[in-house]
Amino acid sequence: MPRPASISRRGLLGGGAAAVGLGGAFAVGRASEAAGSSAGSGSVESERYALRGQHQPGIVTPAQDRLHFAAFDVLTEDRDELIDLLRSWTDAAEEMMAGRAVGSGAIGSFDLPPDDTGEALGLPASGLTITFGFGPGLFATTEGEDRFGLADRRPAGLEDLPHFPGDALIEARSGGDLCVQACAQDPQVAVHAIRNLARIGFGTVSVRWSQLGFGRTSTTSTQQETPRNLFGFKDGTDNVKAEEVDALDEHVWIGADDDPDAAWLAGGSFLVARRIAMDIEVWDRQPLGDQEDFVGRAKGTGAPLSGGEEHTAPDFSLAGSDGPIIPTTSHVAVVHPDHHDGVRMLRRGYNFVDGTTDLGALDAGLFFLAYVRDPRTHFTPVQQAMSRHDALMEYLTVTGSAVFAVPPGAGEGEYVGEPLFG
Ligand SMILES: C=CC1=C(C)c2cc3[nH]c(cc4nc(cc5[nH]c(cc1n2)c(C)c5CCC(=O)O)C(CCC(=O)O)=C4C)c(C)c3C=C
Ligand SMILES: [Fe+2]
Numbered sequence: 001m002p003r004p005a006s007i008s009r010r011g012l013l014g015g016g017a018a019a020v021g022l023g024g025a026f027a028v029g030r031a032s033e034a035a036g037s038s039a040g041s042g043s044v045e046s047e048r049y050a051l052r053g054q055h056q057p058g059i060v061t062p063a064q065d066r067l068h069f070a071a072f073d074v075l076t077e078d079r080d081e082l083i084d085l086l087r088s089w090t091d092a093a094e095e096m097m098a099g100r101a102v103g104s105g106a107i108g109s110f111d112l113p114p115d116d117t118g119e120a121l122g123l124p125a126s127g128l129t130i131t132f133g134f135g136p137g138l139f140a141t142t143e144g145e146d147r148f149g150l151a152d153r154r155p156a157g158l159e160d161l162p163h164f165p166g167d168a169l170i171e172a173r174s175g176g177d178l179c180v181q182a183c184a185q186d187p188q189v190a191v192h193a194i195r196n197l198a199r200i201g202f203g204t205v206s207v208r209w210s211q212l213g214f215g216r217t218s219t220t221s222t223q224q225e226t227p228r229n230l231f232g233f234k235d236g237t238d239n240v241k242a243e244e245v246d247a248l249d250e251h252v253w254i255g256a257d258d259d260p261d262a263a264w265l266a267g268g269s270f271l272v273a274r275r276i277a278m279d280i281e282v283w284d285r286q287p288l289g290d291q292e293d294f295v296g297r298a299k300g301t302g303a304p305l306s307g308g309e310e311h312t313a314p315d316f317s318l319a320g321s322d323g324p325i326i327p328t329t330s331h332v333a334v335v336h337p338d339h340h341d342g343v344r345m346l347r348r349g350y351n352f353v354d355g356t357t358d359l360g361a362l363d364a365g366l367f368f369l370a371y372v373r374d375p376r377t378h379f380t381p382v383q384q385a386m387s388r389h390d391a392l393m394e395y396l397t398v399t400g401s402a403v404f405a406v407p408p409g410a411g412e413g414e415y416v417g418e419p420l421f422g
Contacts (some may be wrong), residue, residue: 006221039083044185047127053409054073054267055253056416058131059346059371060242062221064183067213067350069273071176071402073240074138079148083421085204088210089132089180089197090415096189096225099125102196117199120192120409128184132416133404136160137177148175153420155254155262157270158405164387166398171398173275176208180371181271200398209400211275213350213367219350225349226302226310230278230351231285231395233295234302237310240346249396251344251378252371266417267408273346274368275352275400281361284397294391296330304332329391335382343378365396375403 044064049057065251076082084277092102103115140146160175175266180312182193191212198207218236222243229235240247255268282391283291290298294312297304305326306312318325326333337344348371353364372378387393 019258028307029119033175033401035107045124045126048099048125049097049099049127050176051090051130051410051413051416052414055266055409056131056406057097057409058129058181058183059252059269059348059406060082060127060220062242062250063070063216063218063236063348064127064129064185065214065216066187066190067216067367068187068194068210069369070180070182070194070210071135071208071273072178072180072198072201073208074147074177074205076204077147079421081204082148086132086417087269087415088200090410092196092200093130093132093193093305093416095132096120096193096196096337097125097128099123099128102200117192117195120189121196123186123189123192126184126189128182128189128193130197131181131183131271133179133181133406134158134417134420135175135177135179135402135404136176143376148409150420153262153264155259155270155405157259157376158403159376161272161375161383161401161403162314163200164383166387166393166396166400168397168399169401170399173209173295175402176404177403179404180204180318187212210327211352211356211367211400215274215340215351217349217351218347219367220346230280230353230364231283231291231295233299234310235292235301235349235366236347237297240344247344248272248346251373252346259374262405264417264422265405265407267372269373269408270379271377271404271406272368272372273400273404274372274398276365276368277363277397278365279395280364280396281363283367293327293330294395296332297328305330308385323421327391329389331386331390331392334385334390340382341377343382345372345378345382365399371406 040193049061051057074082095102106114106116106118106121108114111380128195129223136158140148180194180197182190184190194210218239219226220239222241226234226236238252252269254265270315289326292299292305302310303312304316306318314326316324316326349366349368352367353365357363370379407420410416
Protein backbone atom coordinates (compact mmCIF):
# COMPACT_ATOMS: atom_id res chain seq x y z
CA MET A 1 0.00 0.00 0.00
CA PRO A 2 1.71 3.22 -1.02
CA ARG A 3 1.68 5.96 1.53
CA PRO A 4 -0.90 8.66 0.84
CA ALA A 5 0.58 11.64 -0.93
CA SER A 6 -0.84 14.07 1.57
CA ILE A 7 -2.64 13.67 4.83
CA SER A 8 -4.52 15.99 7.11
CA ARG A 9 -2.55 18.60 8.97
CA ARG A 10 -5.18 18.87 11.72
CA GLY A 11 -3.54 18.87 15.12
CA LEU A 12 -0.08 19.21 13.62
CA LEU A 13 2.45 21.38 15.39
CA GLY A 14 3.93 24.08 13.26
CA GLY A 15 1.62 23.48 10.30
CA GLY A 16 3.77 20.74 8.82
CA ALA A 17 7.08 22.52 9.21
CA ALA A 18 10.14 20.33 9.30
CA ALA A 19 10.48 18.55 12.61
CA VAL A 20 13.18 19.19 15.12
CA GLY A 21 15.55 16.28 14.71
CA LEU A 22 16.84 14.26 17.61
CA GLY A 23 20.31 15.44 16.97
CA GLY A 24 20.94 16.20 13.35
CA ALA A 25 24.10 17.99 14.46
CA PHE A 26 24.88 16.26 17.73
CA ALA A 27 28.45 15.42 18.55
CA VAL A 28 29.31 12.16 20.27
CA GLY A 29 30.27 12.79 23.87
CA ARG A 30 28.15 15.92 24.23
CA ALA A 31 25.21 15.84 26.56
CA SER A 32 22.95 18.08 24.53
CA GLU A 33 21.37 17.48 21.16
CA ALA A 34 21.31 20.27 18.67
CA ALA A 35 18.15 20.98 16.73
CA GLY A 36 18.54 19.76 13.20
CA SER A 37 16.18 20.02 10.31
CA SER A 38 15.11 16.65 9.00
CA ALA A 39 12.82 15.63 6.17
CA GLY A 40 11.46 18.33 3.96
CA SER A 41 8.29 20.19 4.78
CA GLY A 42 5.15 18.20 4.06
CA SER A 43 6.72 14.73 4.26
CA VAL A 44 5.18 12.20 6.63
CA GLU A 45 8.46 12.12 8.55
CA SER A 46 8.14 15.80 9.39
CA GLU A 47 4.72 15.46 11.05
CA ARG A 48 4.55 16.43 14.70
CA TYR A 49 1.57 16.32 17.01
CA ALA A 50 0.93 17.98 20.35
CA LEU A 51 0.65 15.84 23.45
CA ARG A 52 -1.44 18.43 25.26
CA GLY A 53 -4.99 19.37 24.36
CA GLN A 54 -8.61 18.52 24.99
CA HIS A 55 -8.16 14.91 23.88
CA GLN A 56 -5.09 12.69 23.82
CA PRO A 57 -3.31 12.37 20.48
CA GLY A 58 -3.46 9.04 18.66
CA ILE A 59 -7.25 8.83 18.51
CA VAL A 60 -8.55 11.21 15.84
CA THR A 61 -5.10 12.29 14.62
CA PRO A 62 -4.54 10.65 11.22
CA ALA A 63 -3.66 6.98 11.72
CA GLN A 64 0.03 6.45 11.02
CA ASP A 65 1.54 3.42 9.30
CA ARG A 66 3.25 1.81 12.29
CA LEU A 67 2.34 0.79 15.80
CA HIS A 68 4.03 -0.42 18.96
CA PHE A 69 1.47 -1.09 21.66
CA ALA A 70 2.32 -2.20 25.20
CA ALA A 71 0.25 -3.21 28.21
CA PHE A 72 1.85 -2.95 31.64
CA ASP A 73 1.29 -4.51 35.05
CA VAL A 74 1.78 -2.04 37.89
CA LEU A 75 4.25 -3.50 40.40
CA THR A 76 4.24 -0.78 43.01
CA GLU A 77 1.63 -0.51 45.75
CA ASP A 78 2.55 3.12 46.36
CA ARG A 79 0.12 5.70 44.93
CA ASP A 80 2.75 8.45 44.88
CA GLU A 81 5.14 6.26 42.93
CA LEU A 82 2.39 5.61 40.39
CA ILE A 83 1.75 9.35 40.09
CA ASP A 84 5.48 10.01 39.67
CA LEU A 85 5.56 7.49 36.86
CA LEU A 86 2.63 9.14 35.05
CA ARG A 87 4.34 12.50 35.42
CA SER A 88 7.64 11.16 34.05
CA TRP A 89 5.82 9.36 31.21
CA THR A 90 3.97 12.55 30.26
CA ASP A 91 7.22 14.57 30.16
CA ALA A 92 9.03 11.91 28.15
CA ALA A 93 6.12 11.50 25.74
CA GLU A 94 6.02 15.23 25.12
CA GLU A 95 9.74 15.27 24.33
CA MET A 96 9.61 12.25 22.03
CA MET A 97 6.53 13.52 20.16
CA ALA A 98 8.44 16.75 19.51
CA GLY A 99 11.27 14.70 18.00
CA ARG A 100 13.57 15.22 20.96
CA ALA A 101 15.41 12.75 23.16
CA VAL A 102 14.24 11.81 26.64
CA GLY A 103 15.77 13.56 29.69
CA SER A 104 19.33 14.67 29.18
CA GLY A 105 19.58 12.73 25.95
CA ALA A 106 21.33 9.69 24.57
CA ILE A 107 24.85 11.03 24.80
CA GLY A 108 25.67 12.15 28.33
CA SER A 109 28.14 11.22 31.04
CA PHE A 110 30.53 8.37 30.23
CA ASP A 111 29.93 7.03 33.73
CA LEU A 112 26.13 6.81 33.61
CA PRO A 113 23.60 5.00 31.48
CA PRO A 114 22.17 7.64 29.12
CA ASP A 115 18.61 8.86 29.79
CA ASP A 116 17.62 8.08 26.21
CA THR A 117 18.33 4.73 24.56
CA GLY A 118 19.55 6.42 21.37
CA GLU A 119 18.06 4.47 18.47
CA ALA A 120 16.00 7.46 17.36
CA LEU A 121 18.95 9.85 17.27
CA GLY A 122 18.86 11.68 13.98
CA LEU A 123 15.32 10.59 13.21
CA PRO A 124 12.52 13.16 12.96
CA ALA A 125 9.32 12.97 15.02
CA SER A 126 7.73 10.90 12.23
CA GLY A 127 4.22 11.79 13.36
CA LEU A 128 4.69 10.01 16.68
CA THR A 129 1.63 9.97 18.93
CA ILE A 130 1.64 8.43 22.40
CA THR A 131 -1.69 7.57 24.02
CA PHE A 132 -2.10 6.32 27.59
CA GLY A 133 -4.87 4.17 29.04
CA PHE A 134 -5.88 2.75 32.43
CA GLY A 135 -6.99 -0.89 32.79
CA PRO A 136 -9.49 -2.30 35.29
CA GLY A 137 -6.67 -3.58 37.53
CA LEU A 138 -5.62 -0.03 38.37
CA PHE A 139 -8.90 0.46 40.23
CA ALA A 140 -9.14 -2.91 41.95
CA THR A 141 -7.31 -6.22 41.70
CA THR A 142 -9.24 -9.34 40.70
CA GLU A 143 -9.43 -10.05 44.46
CA GLY A 144 -11.11 -6.66 44.92
CA GLU A 145 -8.17 -4.93 46.60
CA ASP A 146 -8.22 -1.14 46.15
CA ARG A 147 -4.45 -0.67 45.72
CA PHE A 148 -4.38 3.04 44.99
CA GLY A 149 -7.59 4.36 46.56
CA LEU A 150 -9.23 4.63 43.14
CA ALA A 151 -11.99 2.02 43.42
CA ASP A 152 -14.80 4.53 43.84
CA ARG A 153 -13.65 6.35 40.69
CA ARG A 154 -13.69 3.31 38.47
CA PRO A 155 -15.74 3.97 35.33
CA ALA A 156 -18.71 1.61 35.11
CA GLY A 157 -17.80 0.78 31.50
CA LEU A 158 -14.31 -0.35 32.46
CA GLU A 159 -14.91 -4.03 33.02
CA ASP A 160 -13.32 -7.08 31.45
CA LEU A 161 -15.14 -8.01 28.27
CA PRO A 162 -17.32 -11.12 28.44
CA HIS A 163 -16.19 -14.31 26.75
CA PHE A 164 -17.22 -14.39 23.08
CA PRO A 165 -17.47 -17.48 20.85
CA GLY A 166 -14.25 -17.53 18.81
CA ASP A 167 -12.16 -16.25 21.69
CA ALA A 168 -9.16 -18.41 22.51
CA LEU A 169 -7.52 -15.87 24.76
CA ILE A 170 -3.94 -16.23 25.87
CA GLU A 171 -3.70 -14.84 29.39
CA ALA A 172 -0.21 -13.48 28.74
CA ARG A 173 -1.52 -11.52 25.75
CA SER A 174 -4.55 -10.07 27.55
CA GLY A 175 -5.40 -7.42 30.12
CA GLY A 176 -3.05 -4.95 31.76
CA ASP A 177 -3.21 -2.16 34.35
CA LEU A 178 -1.87 0.50 31.98
CA CYS A 179 -1.43 0.72 28.25
CA VAL A 180 0.60 2.83 25.89
CA GLN A 181 -0.20 3.09 22.19
CA ALA A 182 2.71 4.52 20.19
CA CYS A 183 2.01 5.20 16.50
CA ALA A 184 4.45 6.70 14.01
CA GLN A 185 5.37 6.68 10.34
CA ASP A 186 8.70 5.04 11.24
CA PRO A 187 8.71 1.76 13.23
CA GLN A 188 11.98 2.67 14.90
CA VAL A 189 10.40 5.82 16.33
CA ALA A 190 7.39 3.88 17.68
CA VAL A 191 9.61 1.18 19.22
CA HIS A 192 11.92 3.81 20.69
CA ALA A 193 8.93 5.41 22.42
CA ILE A 194 7.72 2.20 24.08
CA ARG A 195 11.25 1.11 24.96
CA ASN A 196 12.02 4.39 26.70
CA LEU A 197 8.73 4.51 28.58
CA ALA A 198 9.26 0.92 29.75
CA ARG A 199 12.77 1.86 30.83
CA ILE A 200 11.53 4.85 32.79
CA GLY A 201 9.00 2.57 34.48
CA PHE A 202 11.54 -0.09 35.48
CA GLY A 203 10.69 -1.32 38.98
CA THR A 204 7.31 0.47 39.01
CA VAL A 205 5.70 -1.34 36.07
CA SER A 206 6.59 -4.29 33.88
CA VAL A 207 5.55 -5.00 30.32
CA ARG A 208 2.78 -7.61 30.37
CA TRP A 209 2.48 -7.94 26.60
CA SER A 210 3.19 -5.87 23.53
CA GLN A 211 2.24 -5.87 19.88
CA LEU A 212 3.93 -4.47 16.80
CA GLY A 213 1.75 -3.45 13.88
CA PHE A 214 2.28 -2.30 10.32
CA GLY A 215 -0.05 -1.11 7.59
CA ARG A 216 -2.87 0.67 9.38
CA THR A 217 -6.24 -0.96 8.75
CA SER A 218 -8.32 2.15 9.06
CA THR A 219 -8.62 5.77 8.14
CA THR A 220 -9.36 8.39 10.76
CA SER A 221 -9.55 11.33 8.35
CA THR A 222 -11.38 11.90 5.07
CA GLN A 223 -7.99 13.01 3.67
CA GLN A 224 -6.55 9.51 3.98
CA GLU A 225 -6.66 6.77 1.40
CA THR A 226 -8.38 3.59 2.61
CA PRO A 227 -5.74 0.94 3.34
CA ARG A 228 -6.12 -2.85 3.06
CA ASN A 229 -6.07 -5.61 5.66
CA LEU A 230 -4.30 -8.96 5.24
CA PHE A 231 -7.40 -10.50 3.63
CA GLY A 232 -6.73 -7.99 0.84
CA PHE A 233 -9.86 -5.90 1.44
CA LYS A 234 -10.13 -2.16 1.90
CA ASP A 235 -10.61 -1.58 5.61
CA GLY A 236 -11.72 1.61 7.31
CA THR A 237 -14.11 2.90 4.64
CA ASP A 238 -16.98 3.54 7.01
CA ASN A 239 -14.88 4.43 10.03
CA VAL A 240 -15.73 7.43 12.21
CA LYS A 241 -13.50 10.22 10.92
CA ALA A 242 -11.95 13.25 12.64
CA GLU A 243 -14.10 15.55 10.52
CA GLU A 244 -17.32 14.02 11.91
CA VAL A 245 -17.40 16.16 15.01
CA ASP A 246 -20.97 15.27 16.01
CA ALA A 247 -20.39 11.54 15.51
CA LEU A 248 -17.26 11.74 17.67
CA ASP A 249 -19.27 13.35 20.48
CA GLU A 250 -21.97 10.75 20.11
CA HIS A 251 -19.86 7.61 19.75
CA VAL A 252 -16.26 8.21 20.85
CA TRP A 253 -15.81 10.94 23.47
CA ILE A 254 -17.11 10.40 26.99
CA GLY A 255 -19.54 13.13 28.01
CA ALA A 256 -19.42 15.09 31.27
CA ASP A 257 -22.63 13.42 32.48
CA ASP A 258 -21.90 9.88 31.28
CA ASP A 259 -20.73 8.54 34.62
CA PRO A 260 -20.97 10.58 37.86
CA ASP A 261 -18.32 8.37 39.54
CA ALA A 262 -15.88 8.94 36.72
CA ALA A 263 -16.22 12.64 35.90
CA TRP A 264 -12.40 12.65 35.49
CA LEU A 265 -12.87 10.68 32.27
CA ALA A 266 -14.96 13.32 30.45
CA GLY A 267 -13.31 14.10 27.13
CA GLY A 268 -11.63 10.71 27.14
CA SER A 269 -12.72 7.43 25.61
CA PHE A 270 -12.52 3.67 26.06
CA LEU A 271 -10.07 1.60 24.07
CA VAL A 272 -10.84 -2.00 23.14
CA ALA A 273 -7.82 -4.00 21.97
CA ARG A 274 -8.21 -7.43 20.37
CA ARG A 275 -5.43 -9.51 18.83
CA ILE A 276 -7.25 -11.35 16.04
CA ALA A 277 -5.33 -14.15 14.32
CA MET A 278 -6.36 -14.59 10.68
CA ASP A 279 -6.23 -17.95 8.94
CA ILE A 280 -4.47 -16.49 5.92
CA GLU A 281 -3.61 -19.70 4.06
CA VAL A 282 -7.16 -21.07 4.21
CA TRP A 283 -8.59 -17.69 3.22
CA ASP A 284 -6.28 -17.53 0.22
CA ARG A 285 -7.84 -20.78 -1.08
CA GLN A 286 -11.38 -19.34 -1.13
CA PRO A 287 -12.84 -18.18 -4.46
CA LEU A 288 -13.03 -14.42 -4.91
CA GLY A 289 -16.83 -14.52 -5.00
CA ASP A 290 -16.95 -16.26 -1.63
CA GLN A 291 -14.42 -13.84 -0.10
CA GLU A 292 -16.60 -10.93 -1.24
CA ASP A 293 -19.72 -12.61 0.16
CA PHE A 294 -17.98 -13.06 3.52
CA VAL A 295 -17.06 -9.37 3.68
CA GLY A 296 -20.09 -7.91 1.84
CA ARG A 297 -17.93 -5.64 -0.31
CA ALA A 298 -16.07 -5.91 -3.63
CA LYS A 299 -12.41 -6.73 -3.14
CA GLY A 300 -11.14 -4.36 -5.83
CA THR A 301 -13.10 -1.19 -5.20
CA GLY A 302 -14.38 -1.69 -1.65
CA ALA A 303 -17.91 -0.88 -2.88
CA PRO A 304 -20.80 -2.65 -1.14
CA LEU A 305 -22.11 -5.64 -3.09
CA SER A 306 -25.36 -3.73 -3.57
CA GLY A 307 -23.49 -1.43 -5.96
CA GLY A 308 -22.04 2.06 -6.30
CA GLU A 309 -18.54 3.03 -5.28
CA GLU A 310 -16.51 2.66 -2.09
CA HIS A 311 -18.42 5.22 -0.05
CA THR A 312 -21.92 4.33 -1.29
CA ALA A 313 -24.12 3.22 1.59
CA PRO A 314 -24.89 -0.53 1.49
CA ASP A 315 -28.46 -1.48 0.58
CA PHE A 316 -29.22 -4.52 2.70
CA SER A 317 -32.69 -4.90 1.20
CA LEU A 318 -31.54 -5.27 -2.41
CA ALA A 319 -32.42 -8.78 -3.57
CA GLY A 320 -29.99 -11.04 -5.37
CA SER A 321 -30.74 -14.32 -7.13
CA ASP A 322 -30.59 -16.16 -3.82
CA GLY A 323 -31.59 -13.82 -0.97
CA PRO A 324 -30.17 -10.34 -0.28
CA ILE A 325 -27.28 -9.43 -2.56
CA ILE A 326 -25.29 -8.48 0.55
CA PRO A 327 -25.52 -11.78 2.46
CA THR A 328 -26.99 -11.42 5.96
CA THR A 329 -23.94 -13.30 7.29
CA SER A 330 -21.45 -10.96 5.62
CA HIS A 331 -19.23 -8.95 7.96
CA VAL A 332 -20.60 -5.61 6.84
CA ALA A 333 -24.22 -6.74 7.31
CA VAL A 334 -23.55 -8.21 10.74
CA VAL A 335 -21.67 -5.23 12.22
CA HIS A 336 -23.36 -2.35 10.38
CA PRO A 337 -24.75 0.43 12.62
CA ASP A 338 -28.22 -0.04 11.04
CA HIS A 339 -28.35 -3.38 12.84
CA HIS A 340 -26.99 -2.07 16.16
CA ASP A 341 -29.13 0.92 17.13
CA GLY A 342 -26.87 3.18 15.09
CA VAL A 343 -23.76 2.70 17.25
CA ARG A 344 -20.40 3.35 15.61
CA MET A 345 -16.79 2.96 16.72
CA LEU A 346 -13.53 4.65 15.78
CA ARG A 347 -11.36 1.81 14.54
CA ARG A 348 -7.58 2.31 14.60
CA GLY A 349 -6.21 -1.20 14.04
CA TYR A 350 -3.05 -2.55 12.40
CA ASN A 351 -1.95 -5.62 10.48
CA PHE A 352 0.56 -7.83 12.22
CA VAL A 353 2.79 -10.75 11.26
CA ASP A 354 4.56 -12.29 14.24
CA GLY A 355 6.58 -14.83 12.25
CA THR A 356 5.22 -18.31 11.55
CA THR A 357 3.44 -20.94 13.61
CA ASP A 358 4.85 -24.42 14.37
CA LEU A 359 2.93 -25.62 11.31
CA GLY A 360 4.59 -23.10 9.02
CA ALA A 361 1.54 -20.88 8.65
CA LEU A 362 1.83 -17.13 9.01
CA ASP A 363 1.19 -16.04 12.60
CA ALA A 364 -0.65 -13.05 11.26
CA GLY A 365 -3.78 -11.06 11.74
CA LEU A 366 -5.34 -7.79 12.67
CA PHE A 367 -4.60 -6.03 15.92
CA PHE A 368 -8.03 -4.49 16.34
CA LEU A 369 -8.12 -1.21 18.24
CA ALA A 370 -11.36 0.69 18.66
CA TYR A 371 -12.16 3.84 20.61
CA VAL A 372 -15.73 3.96 21.91
CA ARG A 373 -17.80 6.00 24.33
CA ASP A 374 -18.90 2.89 26.19
CA PRO A 375 -17.79 -0.69 25.42
CA ARG A 376 -21.04 -2.07 26.84
CA THR A 377 -23.14 -0.35 24.20
CA HIS A 378 -20.64 0.30 21.39
CA PHE A 379 -18.52 -2.85 21.29
CA THR A 380 -19.90 -5.86 23.16
CA PRO A 381 -23.22 -6.20 21.25
CA VAL A 382 -21.42 -5.81 17.91
CA GLN A 383 -18.78 -8.40 18.85
CA GLN A 384 -21.50 -10.74 20.12
CA ALA A 385 -23.32 -10.56 16.78
CA MET A 386 -20.05 -11.01 14.92
CA SER A 387 -19.07 -14.06 16.98
CA ARG A 388 -22.45 -15.68 16.39
CA HIS A 389 -23.35 -14.81 12.81
CA ASP A 390 -20.38 -13.43 10.88
CA ALA A 391 -19.04 -15.59 8.02
CA LEU A 392 -15.57 -14.09 8.59
CA MET A 393 -15.37 -15.82 11.98
CA GLU A 394 -14.44 -19.13 10.34
CA TYR A 395 -11.11 -17.52 9.50
CA LEU A 396 -10.54 -15.66 12.78
CA THR A 397 -9.38 -16.55 16.29
CA VAL A 398 -9.11 -13.91 18.99
CA THR A 399 -5.97 -14.60 20.99
CA GLY A 400 -5.68 -11.42 23.06
CA SER A 401 -8.15 -8.97 24.56
CA ALA A 402 -8.03 -5.90 26.79
CA VAL A 403 -10.02 -2.82 27.62
CA PHE A 404 -8.73 0.53 28.92
CA ALA A 405 -10.15 3.87 30.00
CA VAL A 406 -8.32 6.55 28.04
CA PRO A 407 -8.23 9.83 29.99
CA PRO A 408 -8.70 13.17 28.25
CA GLY A 409 -5.70 15.15 27.07
CA ALA A 410 -3.39 16.74 29.63
CA GLY A 411 -3.54 20.50 30.09
CA GLU A 412 -0.43 22.66 30.30
CA GLY A 413 1.70 21.54 33.27
CA GLU A 414 -0.53 18.51 33.95
CA TYR A 415 0.34 14.84 33.66
CA VAL A 416 -1.92 12.52 31.68
CA GLY A 417 -4.69 11.23 33.95
CA GLU A 418 -4.12 13.85 36.67
CA PRO A 419 -7.86 14.49 37.29
CA LEU A 420 -8.20 10.84 38.35
CA PHE A 421 -5.83 11.39 41.26
CA GLY A 422 -6.99 14.91 42.16
C1 LIG B 1 -16.58 -5.95 16.92
C2 LIG B 1 -16.10 -5.11 16.06
C3 LIG B 1 -15.31 -5.49 14.88
C4 LIG B 1 -14.30 -6.42 14.77
C5 LIG B 1 -13.73 -7.28 15.85
C6 LIG B 1 -13.88 -6.40 13.40
C7 LIG B 1 -12.89 -7.22 12.87
C8 LIG B 1 -12.51 -7.27 11.54
N1 LIG B 1 -12.99 -6.51 10.50
C9 LIG B 1 -12.38 -6.86 9.32
C10 LIG B 1 -12.62 -6.31 8.04
C11 LIG B 1 -13.52 -5.28 7.74
N2 LIG B 1 -14.31 -4.60 8.64
C12 LIG B 1 -15.08 -3.69 7.98
C13 LIG B 1 -16.01 -2.82 8.52
C14 LIG B 1 -16.37 -2.79 9.87
N3 LIG B 1 -15.93 -3.60 10.89
C15 LIG B 1 -16.54 -3.26 12.07
C16 LIG B 1 -16.38 -3.87 13.31
C17 LIG B 1 -15.47 -4.89 13.59
N4 LIG B 1 -14.59 -5.48 12.74
C18 LIG B 1 -17.39 -2.17 11.79
C19 LIG B 1 -18.26 -1.47 12.81
C20 LIG B 1 -17.30 -1.87 10.44
C21 LIG B 1 -18.03 -0.77 9.70
C22 LIG B 1 -19.30 -1.29 9.17
C23 LIG B 1 -20.07 -0.24 8.40
O1 LIG B 1 -20.32 0.84 8.94
O2 LIG B 1 -20.39 -0.49 7.25
C24 LIG B 1 -14.76 -3.76 6.57
C25 LIG B 1 -15.43 -2.97 5.45
C26 LIG B 1 -14.81 -1.65 5.17
C27 LIG B 1 -15.01 -0.63 6.27
O3 LIG B 1 -16.04 0.00 6.38
O4 LIG B 1 -14.09 -0.49 7.06
C28 LIG B 1 -13.79 -4.75 6.43
C29 LIG B 1 -13.12 -5.20 5.15
C30 LIG B 1 -11.47 -7.90 9.64
C31 LIG B 1 -10.59 -8.59 8.61
C32 LIG B 1 -11.55 -8.14 10.99
C33 LIG B 1 -10.80 -9.10 11.83
C34 LIG B 1 -9.66 -9.62 11.56
FE1 LIG C 1 -14.53 -5.16 10.65
